[in-house]
Amino acid sequence: MAKITKRYCEGRKSPYQLFWIEDGVRHSRFFETEEARDDFLRLNGHLDKRSFEALMGIDENTISDISYIESIRGNVSFRDMWEFWAKNHKTKRVLTLWDACDEYLRDMRKTEKAKPEHIRHVRRVLEVLVESFGDRLLQDISRKELENWLKSLKFAPVTVKNWRSNITAAWNWFEKNELIEKNIAKGLELPKIEMGEIGILTVEETERLFRANEKIDPEVCGLMALGLFAGMRTSAIPRVDYNEITMRQGILTPAEKTKKNRRNYIENLPDNLWAWLERTPKSAFGWCERKWKKRRESALRRAGLLVNGKQIKTPDENGKFPQKRIPPHNAFRHSFASYHVAWKRDFQDTALIMSHKGTDILFKHYRGVATKEDAERYFKIYPTGYNIY
Numbered sequence: 001m002a003k004i005t006k007r008y009c010e011g012r013k014s015p016y017q018l019f020w021i022e023d024g025v026r027h028s029r030f031f032e033t034e035e036a037r038d039d040f041l042r043l044n045g046h047l048d049k050r051s052f053e054a055l056m057g058i059d060e061n062t063i064s065d066i067s068y069i070e071s072i073r074g075n076v077s078f079r080d081m082w083e084f085w086a087k088n089h090k091t092k093r094v095l096t097l098w099d100a101c102d103e104y105l106r107d108m109r110k111t112e113k114a115k116p117e118h119i120r121h122v123r124r125v126l127e128v129l130v131e132s133f134g135d136r137l138l139q140d141i142s143r144k145e146l147e148n149w150l151k152s153l154k155f156a157p158v159t160v161k162n163w164r165s166n167i168t169a170a171w172n173w174f175e176k177n178e179l180i181e182k183n184i185a186k187g188l189e190l191p192k193i194e195m196g197e198i199g200i201l202t203v204e205e206t207e208r209l210f211r212a213n214e215k216i217d218p219e220v221c222g223l224m225a226l227g228l229f230a231g232m233r234t235s236a237i238p239r240v241d242y243n244e245i246t247m248r249q250g251i252l253t254p255a256e257k258t259k260k261n262r263r264n265y266i267e268n269l270p271d272n273l274w275a276w277l278e279r280t281p282k283s284a285f286g287w288c289e290r291k292w293k294k295r296r297e298s299a300l301r302r303a304g305l306l307v308n309g310k311q312i313k314t315p316d317e318n319g320k321f322p323q324k325r326i327p328p329h330n331a332f333r334h335s336f337a338s339y340h341v342a343w344k345r346d347f348q349d350t351a352l353i354m355s356h357k358g359t360d361i362l363f364k365h366y367r368g369v370a371t372k373e374d375a376e377r378y379f380k381i382y383p384t385g386y387n388i389y
Contacts, residue, residue, distance in 0.1 A: 004041065095179055097141060098134040101126045104173050125166045128153075138174060143184040150188060157190065164188050198365055199328020200335040201228075203377045205305055210276075212303040214383055220295045221383075222280025223287075226251075227332030229273035229379070230266065231340070231354045234332065238292040242285040248274050266353050270340075270379045275386050300327060335378075337366045343375035 007017040014030040016037040021027070031037040073081065095103075105126070108119050132149055133141055146167065153160055164185075171185035201209070206228060214221050226232045226240060230251065244252045250267035287295075300306035305327050328334065333354075340350045347359035347367075356362065370378070382388060 006037070093179060095138050096134065097136055097138050098130050100138045100174055100179055101130060101170065103177075104170050107173070122166050122170075125163050126170065129167065139180055141184075143188070146185060147189050150190065161190055164190060198334045198338070198369065199331055200338050200369060201305075201327060201331050203374050203381075205303070205327075206335065206378060207381050209299065209303040209305060210381060211384070213299045216302065217295065217299060218279060219281055219284035220299045222277050222284050223292060224296065224299065224332065225273050225276035225280075228335055229270050229276070231333050231336035231350075234293075234330070235289065238287045238289050240285055242282045245277065247278060264355055266355075268349060269353065271388075272379055272382050275382045279383055334366075337362060338369040339375040339378040341366045342370040342372050343379060345372075 004018060004020045007019070009015045009017055009030070012030065014032045016031040016034050017028060018031075018037055018041060019026065019028040029037075029040065031040065069078070069081070105119065105123055108114050108122070114122075129149065133145070150160055150164055150167075153163065155163070168183070168185040168188070171180070171183045174180045175183045209224065210221055213224075223237050223240075226237050227234060232240070236253065240251065240253070246252070250265055250269065253264040253266075297306060337350060337354060340353070341347060341362055344350060347362045350362055350366075351357075351359050354362075380388075
């Protein structure tokens, strides 16, 4: 057995020495630091184990593995194979879905790549997912299981599609951070989305809404006008700042306030929108979303356009029950699109105002919903006493 000896040679530039005898030949190495010497010894520890006794200490499984590798390695040395493995091998972290989702949400908050409200939405989605798979190892969850889980959700197809997007984004992050080898969430099968007939407010209902509130709550009238006469999304309306409005010209929405994180400027808006905005107090801009929804709800109720759950179960004096959806879902934005298409007969103009990529949706779902005559009446709904030039 080769015996390795350590020495310290004072006065040398590299004073830390190792020497040993191998096959009758004396070998010696010098190192500048003791750490470098010990690292060399650790990497070449086989030098003091070249004995028959050491070989006899190898178990049968190891000998079998060595024999198999020997039969297939060809001209590649054992050292080359080891160095390649050490360079390319990465220890995989094995996490449960619960732990992986927790790390994903923490990273979203830390990097601030998403808005707080989006992070809250993603958390709600993942919480439901974790209820089904939380204790399972992330790598053991199959694509088929995710598809069946999505199909089991009791939501509208559009909502299921949104949830799939959030699940896919999470699995993208898992793959990027090497928690899984492959993103099984890409292209998950979904139920076919068929958009039903859109619901809008009639011209009479729209006018009644403004007349019932213009004296009592001029603030909410201005914000409702942004939806009904500019087609803004309900969620975007309370985020509009007064300084972002250039009267009689256009409205700027900075990138951080838009759904797609893109700066948006809309112009060529109808005259009656400016008439309502000009009489809107500045205090109306900058409301929180909750305040906006409550004030809008009160405005609809004053005009007799809101039916709540209790009213649905209560018949009126004639014994009739109210209809369920008053107003229809997204009625403000749908009303603007329908009447603007009928009024201008220019799909591209309407698409630009509504920030649509193209005109396909407008042509498919909004064409023919309203007449040109109704559209002209709709965009002539001005504040009482307003002088139209």
